[in-house]
Amino acid sequence: MAKSVELSSFDNLVANSLTESELEEFNRIYYGRKDHRFVQINKSNIEFAKHNNFDIAAYDFPAQKEETRRPRIVKVGIIQHSIAISTDKPIVEQRQSIFDKIRNIIIAAANEGVNIICLQEAWSMPFAFCTREKQPWCEFAESAIDGPSVQFLKEFSAKYGMVIISPILERDKIHGDTIWNTAVVINEFGEVMGKHRKNHIPRVGDFNESTYYFEGNTGHPVFETKFGKIAINICYGRHHPLNWLMFGVNGAEIVFNPSATVSGLSEHLWSVEARNAAIANSYYTCSINRVGTEKFPNEFTSGDGLPAHKEFGHFYGSSYVTAPDGCRTPGLSRNKDGLLITQLDLNKCRQIKDKWGFTMTQRLDLYAESLKKAVQPEYECQVIKKK
């Protein structure tokens, strides 16, 4: 679905143009380390990925050795993908066509020994909220306990002993058939551990999501999995430092940010926000964006005075991972499906807290008090005026 005119990779643009010594300086300042620390990928897997038209890349984030703790090394796989068939096809066919391509990527991840997988936001459907049409799109909403996506993924979780995070459009039958934007966490036995609902909902550009669902009511849960303490900050929540903060306060070591965002709106923010969160909270962040341009059957406007059209903007992919010390991987492609594998030593989180001291110096008590005052309707800002 990707437009051929789209730049394929921000990272390659620079990597292909600088001399070796220049690139070292660029990498040191931009990525945080001179060397990307590639992890070798099985040759057969590289072939498999090529054959199935997705990229695969792998990087290492080691930690220092400790005397009293063993390394806690986890392999994380994040997946970005375009939709697979036209959006005017039947719902079940559209979903199945996505399942078919995701199956291959999960198999590739399993072959590389990946422990945790996270998919993109609303991964099993087109991002149809731009249309503001309730039908047929609401039919994609599914149970977080036994919907088609959960059923599909459970099998792989159990078979490969992986934790899988599945961000879906949730239909909550228990509470009046309400719809939510939800991430389901499935453990390594294929059991649903629980879910998190998106805390912050956009009202910008074509992101008419508040037409479909409310702000989440599940707080800031951290899932204590076999492979570490993980949390999910869904899409627009990445613009809110307090959302990131509370996952950190609750002990997260890896926070996933499954997203759907387009160029023209957010691309210059993409490398900043999740990365800042990793730094501020001394945890790993995994940023996942959709890829490709999605076209819808009926025309819609974008609240910008421009004529009606049928295409969403370009989802620019560029998924990447940041370590607690602020070092990051290059991004995946801007226009192709991809699997980004990172080998993370979770010991790094506490090591960076000890080194930089951000949790020690964060003065949460001061801010608890400040916010309590700030939310009062009659709050008086602390302003110093001319005498």
Next chain:
Amino acid sequence: MAKSVELSSFDNLVANSLTESELEEFNRIYYGRKDHRFVQINKSNIEFAKHNNFDIAAYDFPAQKEETRRPRIVKVGIIQHSIAISTDKPIVEQRQSIFDKIRNIIIAAANEGVNIICLQEAWSMPFAFCTREKQPWCEFAESAIDGPSVQFLKEFSAKYGMVIISPILERDKIHGDTIWNTAVVINEFGEVMGKHRKNHIPRVGDFNESTYYFEGNTGHPVFETKFGKIAINICYGRHHPLNWLMFGVNGAEIVFNPSATVSGLSEHLWSVEARNAAIANSYYTCSINRVGTEKFPNEFTSGDGLPAHKEFGHFYGSSYVTAPDGCRTPGLSRNKDGLLITQLDLNKCRQIKDKWGFTMTQRLDLYAESLKKAVQPEYECQVIKKK
């Protein structure tokens, strides 16, 4: 004082290596706009800067036209500089030598019609906290009301009708001769409006500042100046999203981040944190770093197991400005004094709040409640474990 081996500019590294169309894509994704929107600088001023060995650059951040508000255009000048003479010289001479170079840069700023100037952290002294020696360095501490720095700057404020922010080491005579890390705000009449004390103090690497002063006790004041509502987040406070947030809550339109930070420690974070704050809080941020390598009379260790030495690391300059929409200027040099001028339309802050809706969607009430619980000693993290 700068080492000649240091890369002179991250931004030029890329700008000089890409083709025109590649550079447009790089600029769009990295800086947030294809075109840097240079503002013309008077020829005589360019000559003056060259003659006095500092760089000068100017950029424009316009806003959309509105029907009911006029544009509120402010020219901001941020200054980065190295120390001027050896650190074994008498205190008064060291300070005077810095005054002498700053005088020229302020004159250049005035010639360009700058309205607000901000200097770097502890601008009138070497950043001697690495030594952990109390003498002679504590002698640089000065009154925030009528110390030498304030006296020096007041004259320019009044003469040129400028607001000047002066980050100094403060000696608080009223409260037991205590020392603070403080930014003094001087209004366009040469009067001290008030001050802000650094809220978060580092304990990392050579930044032994907690040996000299405590966490600030002045809250998060916003100064309502003739040229807009401004605030100061001093140095290490940039690692704390809540610190940035409270300046936003109190209505800041421009937040200055006068800093002193070295390569090897923070350079890959430098372009992330203040920029993230501008995005998250819909205000302008101005990031100012020292420049050059400072050498001290006696050797000191850095808590890293390495031998004692006399040099601090390299302060890498690279001062830059970010707009509320996340677009940013290129940075100043990594090794040379410089004046960065930006022409900001303050109307952009509210325009971006309307567009992106981050203040509307930030759910401060939720977080006020969450933090109140989180700071309790017996707080139980929200953790979901395996059944």
